[in-house]
Amino acid sequence: MKSLDELITNLKHQKSNKVAVAQAADKEVLLAVKKAVDLQLATFILTGDKEEIQRLAGEVKLNVHAGDEIQIIDCLTEEASFEAVKAVSIGTAQVVMKGNVDTKALLKAVLNKQDGLRTGKILSHVALFEIPGQERLIFLTDSAMNIAPNLEEKVQIIKNAVDVAIGSGWVMPKVAPLAAVEVINPSMQATIDAATLTQMNRRGQISGCIVDGPLAFDNAVSSISAEQKGIKSEVAGKADILMVPSIEVANALYKSFMYFAHAKVAAVISGASAPIVLTSRSDTSESKVYSLALALHSSK
């Protein structure tokens, strides 16, 4: 895939999915909902203060009386996350989207034992970037949920990202566990974990993808750099998924892609029984729609 627009094109008319928005009383969120409806990407259940939702929907010219496309569940803000998650839990909707609620409140509802979306897996953040000048889209994980994942958590972080990639059309995505170097250095835990993850992939403990690491960033994304270093690998220079060793690496890379390389991004939380869209106030509505499309692709 070469552009995030393909996420939308590939989705159109293929699935009839419903998204549950937790407390939709937010102009920016409703603008993204309107764009998604106009693009026929999905239909929506909006939870929260009905009057406020209707008022703000009017401001962004979103027709909330449009029959099956938009349904409102009138409730208090404190209940909005639970109502949205419940709609997914009982199968009415396939994706949860954060509206005007705290991330913590939404995740509490997701992890709730009753009517939640628990799977026993850890949740992780999966971002997909379109970077000007690069031939293909690149996934980065985990920029938001796990601070310093251990080996077991890294296994799950890879699996979560692979699920999203496969849902979006990748076949056997190439996973690069990143480190600062491409050789194993006993004083660099990231290199040891990367080597271990590679072998776990060969033994079938991580499947549906090709894992090969450690790789440094340049060896992972640039064939020229990989060749200069003489690295023989199916992943080097062609990585689809960059799995980084800490939240500091992920956050810095994410922001450098956005601020210095002028990237576009779609992102989703993976690992629950349904994908979760956690957009933030600073995201453009374009980015919110891309994230919705990525979530819809990765929903079962």
Next chain:
Amino acid sequence: MKSLDELITNLKHQKSNKVAVAQAADKEVLLAVKKAVDLQLATFILTGDKEEIQRLAGEVKLNVHAGDEIQIIDCLTEEASFEAVKAVSIGTAQVVMKGNVDTKALLKAVLNKQDGLRTGKILSHVALFEIPGQERLIFLTDSAMNIAPNLEEKVQIIKNAVDVAIGSGWVMPKVAPLAAVEVINPSMQATIDAATLTQMNRRGQISGCIVDGPLAFDNAVSSISAEQKGIKSEVAGKADILMVPSIEVANALYKSFMYFAHAKVAAVISGASAPIVLTSRSDTSESKVYSLALALHSSK
């Protein structure tokens, strides 16, 4: 400063510095030497196999018989690092540059008790980037020497970078100790260290600069992002020096600047009694000359 070319412009005719190259029998290195001589940036002592140096110099049209500009110390490769470092140690040259020797061999000579360049400080890597679209140059440290620096090492890493920045013309450079977030989180050591470093700066334990952290990458480099987050800081949005918590963060950012944001870079090892230029084979000769200029600025 807005471009790395200013490093060269500002240097011209200002100092008469000599660079000692450890084993100069390398075509790419000699090409950089030629460019530096043509730009009148420095004069050179070339250590290593004299015949081979003369042969390769001929290939790149570098005149090694040009009187004071180029001097050759004929020696075995095993002695080349020590001869180059010694030239700096006794005051004949002001900068050491790696030629066709292993980094380890050169650093061994630098850290040698007799005729070395030890100061008791740790060595750290300081890189300076020119990033298309960005208004100012940005330093990043430490991408090469320290894997997971502790607080004490971070203090020295900041001081080493500040020395380089001040030598190159910055006045009270703004230092951002990076983390994944801008708030202190007890489970994120990077945020605790960043807060501590900030207070150490206020107490005068780190001087000649303004330190304020933790900052996430976007808060550090973008005023808009800092304002959106409501961060009040003299450094946010205007950071000159990004001090990152681990070699993984530094390496990934370094490479993402180069490969995705099409940056130019100059780099130097700081902390010894003289700056060391550790260029690698994949650096362009342009980058090698920028690194030389940065090193010459930061030499005493």
